[in-house]
Amino acid sequence: MIAAAGRTARRRRAFTRGDRLTLALFVGVPIAVHVALVWLPAIATILLSFTYWTGIRYTDITWAGLANYENILFSTPAFWDALRNNAIWVGWFGLIATPLGVLLAYEIDRQIRGHRFYQSAYYLPVVLSLAVTGIIWNFMLRPDGFVNGIMGRDISNAVSFFGNYDINIYVIMVIASWRHIGYIMLLYLAGLKSVDPAMREAAALDGATEWETFRKVILPTMRPVNIIIVVITIIESLRAFDIIYVIYGTSAGLPILGILVFQNIAGEGASMKGAAFAVILFLLSIGPIITYLRQQFREDVR
């Protein structure tokens, strides 16, 4: 009894009134802000996606059930176009841009000749925001832009980089990769710096080839960074918006999910179809990431 009482007393002493206040402030305030600015709007969006509303008077909100989702899935061809474009985006980033960034990081880490130059050259676009990237490339590729200019073409016979539906998503992919490769390179380079050089030497002594060293030694050591890179690649591809908005505006000249959300929720045409698009985008983003992370952490536990 006495011992128990003593223990409680000691525990009580461990957190004084001041401590608890500080703790409450340090934990409570960020949580309150987070809930108010992230969770409440998110929950509101989810709820509103089941309603009809023009976004102006609260009294106008009417229940719509699944109507917005039915509309998107069965009557809106732009949704499927957008899904296709976002899928290409994930595929391109996952199979081309991200591996290239990793390769570059690896080569630069090995200090190949001119690595400082490559490092700066690939890093440079990363300091620009995606919106600025869009502005720069719009200037380069639009009908009266730089590239058509040096090809001696004017707007009457300009190469249709942004308007030709067969190629424009790939044009956008090149532009987006221009920045993404450098971003991944930077992240991976930071990770590689922390790999113990002794492991590489040991692998070399055991007669491992370059590829085997990378695959069997470097890659497993880099697991935490790998997880971040996979998650970033997926998120960057799905949340894509800025570049397209700068180049095409809201006209859905190149439909992607982010633009469809904006197009249906901003401006005069606001409807909660936009909220439904946002929920779909949210589920698409969160689904693969949760699956991937759970799998990774389960392996960690094992």
Add this chain to the structure above:
Amino acid sequence: MATSNQPSVRQSDLGFRLSRRELLVGAAGVAGAGALLAACGGGDEAVGPLSFGARTVDESPTKQLKALVAAYEAKTGNTVTYNATESNAFQNNLSQYLQGTPDDAFQWMAGYRMQFFAQQGLLVDLSDVWDKIGDQYEESYKIASTGLDGKQYFVPQSWYPWGLHFRKSMLAELGIDPDGVGTWDDFLKMLEGMKSKDLIGFAAADKGGWEAMGTFDIINARVNGYQYHVDLMAGREKWTDPRTAEVFTYWEQLIPYMNDNVLDLEWDGAMQLLLQRKAGAMLMGSWFGGNFKEQSDADYEDLWIIPFPEINPEHKRDTIDAPIDGFCAAKNGANNDGGADFLAFAGDMEGVQAMLDTGVPMTSANKGQDTSTYDAFQTQQLAVMGEAKYITQFLDRDTRPDFAGPVVGPAFQDWFRNPKDVTKILESLQAQWDALPPLT
């Protein structure tokens, strides 16, 4: 004048300034403060500093609007803060803008787009302003400025017709008489003539998603008539109707004469094709006269417009898209009274004259603009208007905003990619119309 901005001064004036109408407004249940504000809406007294939101950053219209603001300031001693936003951005943000802290007066469009916001209670009732300036306008402008509740919420600034624009000199070189282009066959013959000279016949743009709507409007009106077009816009006729599909059979005939990069160009790209003599003709609203004039007076004088050719003899050339641009006052603005006062000036011939004096071409909605002072291009615009019996605003001003921008825009872009898919596209348009929420 600055001291008379104080509310206390206004209040002391109130006793003998209340007119019968203002008393009625007060009796109609408007709060005391509202009546006080309404009582001070006179054109000649200071109403305090106000702000004005322009939805353009282009050179010519900015010059015009700044002249209007300067004239108002000179007359009343009020200061006006001029805020300019690029027009697409302004449009996209309008709902948020009007619900936040908007400018007291702002540039906007007549018809459905104004009525929508008036209905949501976001615009200031300008009936008092119309009592003052009403006799300077034709009835049709007042109707276009009126909300669904019968009150006015809009002051018109200018109008422009949508028609076939071309350069007189280019047609002369090709040996084409513009007055002889009256029917669809004449039109195709003209385009063929241009094509044979390696010119783009029909400059088109649709990157913005709205430019091509004008072409749809006019072909639909020519093929099926005004009533069908209006009914289609209101959902009383169907997009899947064979008559709607017929519009595309005509539109499709124009594709071979269009530039290849329709989806790469915004409206000003199509205009550049005409300005640079790469294209022979373009269907567009006449607002861009100012852009030609910026280039040179000679280019402006070379510009001409004719009505879109007749297709169905039953409907002749009796319909035209002629949107009206103008101003509204925002209810959530800091100074409703000031906004209304400024608009009373903008709608009055005095304000209109200030804009005209800049030399930027404008066809004003005000009767007071002497049409004998019109230049040749403006006179021709008037003639084109005069031939039409029915006036429509424009697709994205004549139908629901949640349909025009997000649905019709992408559908027409789709059609440019795959003109053969017209049936599928029209079915999807109708399905999306049917899926729209009921109007509240």
